[in-house]
Amino acid sequence: MKIGAALGFNLIDYPGKIAAVAFTPGCNYLCPHCHAAPLLANTKDIGDQGFLQYLDTVKEWVTGVVICGGEPTLQPDLIPFIEQVRNRNLAVKIDTNGSNPKVMAQLLARDLVDYVAMDVKGPEFLWPATAGVPGYQPEMLESMKLVAQFPIYEYRTTVVPVIREGENISFLTVPEMAAAAQLIITATGSSAHKYYVQKFIPRKNGLLDKRLESFPETPPQLLQDIHKEVLKHLPNTQVRG
Ligand code: SF4
Structure with a gap:
């Protein structure tokens, strides 16, 4: 599997685990707020064998691996890579944009992933602006359904500035975030x-x-206002960041 960058280990990316992180290159979305821009060119590959060898050197204290990106489900050899991680008795977390329910279904059927974090890019009518996709993505809703079947999972939305009509830029609003929460419930x-x-x-x-x-x-006040409203829809909502 291609790995564009890696982190030795940390306590942040995988709650409850000391986890090494593999960033896969390339993504099928073009979110304007994406932090991983250098990874998206899909050119760099530091090699998965080096990463797996690294895991062998830290097996005394590393307890998990996070696979994120870019979009990991685009990697054709994601499953064999995860199997090699699993053979080392490590837990696996995957971060996904939800665009690839076929791969998510395979991961689920083969019980290969312990924790899934799925991005929800705001309400569906804003996906062209928040995710850089042409329009409605039924795959995202299909993935949402599948994600809830993994042993541990979370949905998450970053309250991003949105480039709106007329090039105006403003943050996702309270009603827009409520609509995103409602979408998760509907799906x-x-x-x-x-x-x-x-x-x-x-x-x-x-x-x-x-x-x-x-x-x-x-702004902290906007996060608080959103939290208060979204709690009415999804009572297990927390603010992160
Ligand atoms: S889905 Fe994630 S990796 Fe892909 S463009 Fe959006 S923020 Fe970047």
Whole structure:
């Protein structure tokens, strides 16, 4: 499997685990706020064998592996790679944009993943602006349903600045975030999900759309207002960031 970058290990990316992180290159979305712009060119590959060998050297204390990106489900040899991680008795977390329910279904059927974190890019009518896709993506709803069947899972939405008609830029609003929460309920038929409302953090010289680099972080008051409203839909919602 192609790995564009890796992190030795940390306690942040996989709750409850000390986890090494593999970033896969390439993505099928073009979110303007994407922090992984250098990875998306899909050219760099530091090699999975080196990563697996690294896992062998830290097996005394590393307890999990996070596979994120880019979009990991685009990697044709994702499953054999995960099997090699699993052979080392490590837990596996995957971060996904939900665009590839076929692969998610295979991972589920083969019991290969312990934890899935799926991005929900706001309400569906904003996906062209938040995810850079042409329009409605039924795959995303299909993935939402599947995600809820993994042993541990979460949905999450970053409260990003949205480039709207007329080039106006403003953060996702309280009603838009309520609509995103409602979409999860509609897709899964349940409101009993862990959902994270995340803060947007700008990054100089690192976002896919340069116009967002000078935008501020999501204001704390907006996060609080969103949290209060979204809790009415998804009672297990927390603010992260
Ligand atoms: S933020 Fe968007 S473009 Fe970037 S890796 Fe995630 S889904 Fe792909």
